[in-house]
Amino acid sequence: MKALLKNGRILDPSQDLDMVGNLVIEDDQVVAYGPDLKVKDVDEVYDCTGLWIAPGLVDPHVHFCEPGKEHKETISTGTQAAAAGGFTTVCMMPNTEPPLDNPALVDFILDRAASPEAGGVFVAPVGALTRGLLGREIADYAALKRAGIVAASDEGFPTQDSNVMLKAMEFCVQLDLPVLAHCEDTSLSVGGSINDGAISAMLGLKGIPRSAEEISVARNCILAAETGCRLHIMRVSTWGAVELVRQFKSLGAPITCEVTPQHFILTDEAVGEFDATCKMLPPLRTQVDIDIVVQALQDGTIDCIASDHSPHASHEVQAPFEEAPFGMVGLESVVGLTLTHLTNQGLLTPLQTIDKLSTAPATILRLDAGTLRLGETPVAQVTVIDPSLEWTFDVNKTFSKSKNTPFHGAKLRGKSVLTFCGSEIYRDAMFDNKRYRTVL
Amino acid sequence: MTQTRNLLGIRHLEPCDIETLVDLGREMKTRVLAGSNTLPDLSGNVVGMLFFENSTRTRVSFEQAAHYLKMKTASFAATGSSMSKGETLKDTILTLRYERLNGLVMRHKMSGTPVLAAKYFGGPVLNAGDGEHEHPTQALADALTVMERLGTLSGLRVAIVGDVLHSRVARSNAWLFSKMGSEVRFVGPRTLLPNHTAKLPGAIYYDLAAGIEEADVVICLRLQKERMEGAFISSVGEYAKLYQINRATLAYASKDCMVMHPGPINRGIELDDMAADGERSVITSQVENGVFVRMAGLYWAFGGEPFSKRSKAPKKAEVKSKGKVKE
Numbered sequence: 001m002k003a004l005l006k007n008g009r010i011l012d013p014s015q016d017l018d019m020v021g022n023l024v025i026e027d028d029q030v031v032a033y034g035p036d037l038k039v040k041d042v043d044e045v046y047d048c049t050g051l052w053i054a055p056g057l058v059d060p061h062v063h064f065c066e067p068g069k070e071h072k073e074t075i076s077t078g079t080q081a082a083a084a085g086g087f088t089t090v091c092m093m094p095n096t097e098p099p100l101d102n103p104a105l106v107d108f109i110l111d112r113a114a115s116p117e118a119g120g121v122f123v124a125p126v127g128a129l130t131r132g133l134l135g136r137e138i139a140d141y142a143a144l145k146r147a148g149i150v151a152a153s154d155e156g157f158p159t160q161d162s163n164v165m166l167k168a169m170e171f172c173v174q175l176d177l178p179v180l181a182h183c184e185d186t187s188l189s190v191g192g193s194i195n196d197g198a199i200s201a202m203l204g205l206k207g208i209p210r211s212a213e214e215i216s217v218a219r220n221c222i223l224a225a226e227t228g229c230r231l232h233i234m235r236v237s238t239w240g241a242v243e244l245v246r247q248f249k250s251l252g253a254p255i256t257c258e259v260t261p262q263h264f265i266l267t268d269e270a271v272g273e274f275d276a277t278c279k280m281l282p283p284l285r286t287q288v289d290i291d292i293v294v295q296a297l298q299d300g301t302i303d304c305i306a307s308d309h310s311p312h313a314s315h316e317v318q319a320p321f322e323e324a325p326f327g328m329v330g331l332e333s334v335v336g337l338t339l340t341h342l343t344n345q346g347l348l349t350p351l352q353t354i355d356k357l358s359t360a361p362a363t364i365l366r367l368d369a370g371t372l373r374l375g376e377t378p379v380a381q382v383t384v385i386d387p388s389l390e391w392t393f394d395v396n397k398t399f400s401k402s403k404n405t406p407f408h409g410a411k412l413r414g415k416s417v418l419t420f421c422g423s424e425i426y427r428d429a430m431f432d433n434k435r436y437r438t439v440l
Numbered sequence: 441m442t443q444t445r446n447l448l449g450i451r452h453l454e455p456c457d458i459e460t461l462v463d464l465g466r467e468m469k470t471r472v473l474a475g476s477n478t479l480p481d482l483s484g485n486v487v488g489m490l491f492f493e494n495s496t497r498t499r500v501s502f503e504q505a506a507h508y509l510k511m512k513t514a515s516f517a518a519t520g521s522s523m524s525k526g527e528t529l530k531d532t533i534l535t536l537r538y539e540r541l542n543g544l545v546m547r548h549k550m551s552g553t554p555v556l557a558a559k560y561f562g563g564p565v566l567n568a569g570d571g572e573h574e575h576p577t578q579a580l581a582d583a584l585t586v587m588e589r590l591g592t593l594s595g596l597r598v599a600i601v602g603d604v605l606h607s608r609v610a611r612s613n614a615w616l617f618s619k620m621g622s623e624v625r626f627v628g629p630r631t632l633l634p635n636h637t638a639k640l641p642g643a644i645y646y647d648l649a650a651g652i653e654e655a656d657v658v659i660c661l662r663l664q665k666e667r668m669e670g671a672f673i674s675s676v677g678e679y680a681k682l683y684q685i686n687r688a689t690l691a692y693a694s695k696d697c698m699v700m701h702p703g704p705i706n707r708g709i710e711l712d713d714m715a716a717d718g719e720r721s722v723i724t725s726q727v728e729n730g731v732f733v734r735m736a737g738l739y740w741a742f743g744g745e746p747f748s749k750r751s752k753a754p755k756k757a758e759v760k761s762k763g764k765v766k767e
Contacts, residue, residue: 201637203551
C-alpha cells in the first residue's frame, strides 16, 4: 500500500523544516517527502493543499483509567480519542487502580494498547515513582523499564518526602529515566478545590495557593540540579512556577515542563457558579498567569503542551463542587484549542506549534516519535491538520467514554483531520471526501 | 402559571428584591403578632427540609415559617437518607422532584450545593446555609432587625467581626448591607480573613478598634473552636483579648451601635455577657425575625408578590406546579 499526501505544508521542527510538498507512506513507513516529488504507482492520494503535514502528535500526559476505573475510560476508548485528536503516541500516567508499579501491569497496558479494538496509537506507559504511589518506597525502576516504561511519576499522589524524591531521582539518573513530577505541597493545598484568590473568597471555597505549586516546583528543581536527574514538571500554572523553571534552566539544570490548554486559556473566573467542569489540578489561575505562561511558551521556557486528559463519569462531575474530581478530557480538543488561542492569534508560529505538540515531548521522553526523518520512528507517524477549519467542539461526538470538559460548544478554528500511525488510523468526517481518491 | 424563584444567596439579588423580602418579613411579623388570619395560605405545597449538616435554629425556624404559611414539610437528614447508602446528591434531588415535592430548603456543608440542587430540582430552592458561601435568610433576618431599630439600611457602617474566612453569614451580610448602601468592614485576625477580597464588598481591618470605629452595627461571628487546631489563631484567650466585643471595645463604636450575633454564641469569647445581653444587643430579635423573613423567603420563592401590590390581604398563593425559575 502506497499513500501520497500531496501538496501540503510539511512542518517538521526536528529538522526545522517548513515547506510545501508531498509525502509518501509506503508499507507503513514514511519513505519520501519533499517539494516537486515525483511519485509513481500510488494506491491512495490525499490532497493536502492548505493543510499541514506534521509528525504525529505526542501527548506526554494522559489518564486512561484502566485498570480500575474503566467506567471513565479504557485503553481502547482512550487510544481512539487520541487518534481522533491527531496523536500517535501518548504517555499514560501510572495512577490506575492498582497503580503501575510492577512489570506485569506494564505488560497488561501494552497488550491492551496493541489489541485490535484499540485506536492504533502507541501507548508509552509511565511507571509509579513509589510503590503503590504511597510516597514511601521507590518502585523497581529497572524491572519497570525492561517492561517498557518511559518515565517515572508520582502523578496524582505527589511525593511529599524530599528524601524519597531525592532517592527516586538518583535511581532514575542511573537508569536514564526522566521523572515526571506532580508539583504540589499537599500541606498547603489540602481541602482546596479552586485557585486561592478573589473567586475562592467570593464563593466560600477553600483555595489552593500558588505557593503549594511553587514550593514543590522549587524543591524538585533543586533536587534535579543536585542529582542531574531529568525532571519534567507537569502542568505549570503559575507565573512563579514559570520563573523558577526559567531560573533553573538558565543554571543548566536538566528541567523541562508542560502546560495544558485549560491553563493557558481559562482563569478561575470560569468556575462561575460552581461549574465543576472547570475544577482542575492545579487550579485555573489568573490572567496574569496566563500572560506569563503564553510568553513562556513563546520563549521556550515551557517546552510542550499536554492534554492532561482526565476522564470522569458524569455522575462524578455533577456533584457538589468540593466533591467533584479534578480534570477534564482533552485529547480531542487540544489541537483546536491550541490553534484557536495561540497559533491563529499569531502567538506561536506553525513550526513552534508542532514542536510543542510533537517534537518537544518526544525529545523530552526520548520516544521514537516527533519527527518525519526517515527510519527514525518504528512506523510512519504523521498527522494532517487543517489550520483554518472552523468547527464547534461537541463532546458528545467524541470517542472518550467521559464527557467532562468546559469547552463543550466552543467555536474553534483548526483541527487534526488525518492521523497515520503506520497506515491511516483516523480520518475526520470534516476531511472533505473530494480530497481523497484511490488510484486503481 | 406563577413564577417561582430560587433564594440561593444575596449576591445575585437586586436591591429591590432585598427590599421586597425585608418588607415581606416585616409584614409577616405584623400579621403573626396580631394573630391575624390574613397570612398567605400556601397549603397544598410540600417543602422538603434537606439538612445535610447539623442545624437546630435554622431548621426549626424554617419549619415554624412553613407552619405559619400552612405548608407541609418533609424532613430529611443525611444519615437517614439514601445518600448514606451511596446515592448521589443529583439522584436524591431528582427523586424528590418526581415525588412531587414543591420546593426545597437546603443546608449543606459544601459551598454551592443549593446551586446544584436548583439545577436538577427545577423549582424553588432556598439556601439554608452552604459551606462557607452564603446564608441568605440569616442576612435578611439581620437586615429586618436593623431596619426595625434604625429605620434604614443605607448610610450605615457595618462591621463584621471574627472568622470571616469560614463564615457564610459574613458573606451574605456583606452583600446585603453593601447592596443596600452601607459601608461594610471585615474585622479579624489575618488568618481568619480572606487573603483576596477583590470580589467581596468590604474593607479589611486587622485592628478591632479601627475596624469598629463609629460602627452603627457590629455583627460578631462565632469563633469555631473546632478550627483552633488549624493554626488559625494562637489561643482562644488571645483571640478574646484582641477581638472580643465588650463594654470597653464598644466604646470605639457609635454610641447607638447595635450588637448582633448569628448564634450560637461562645460567651466570654466573641462577646462578654454585657455585650450579649445589654441594651445594644439585638440577638434575640435576630432569632425571632428569622422566622418572619423565612416566611417571606418561602412566600417569595413560591411566587408570592409584595403585599403592597395586592388589592387585599393575600390569600392562597397559586403555586402548585413548578414554574420558571429565576436564578
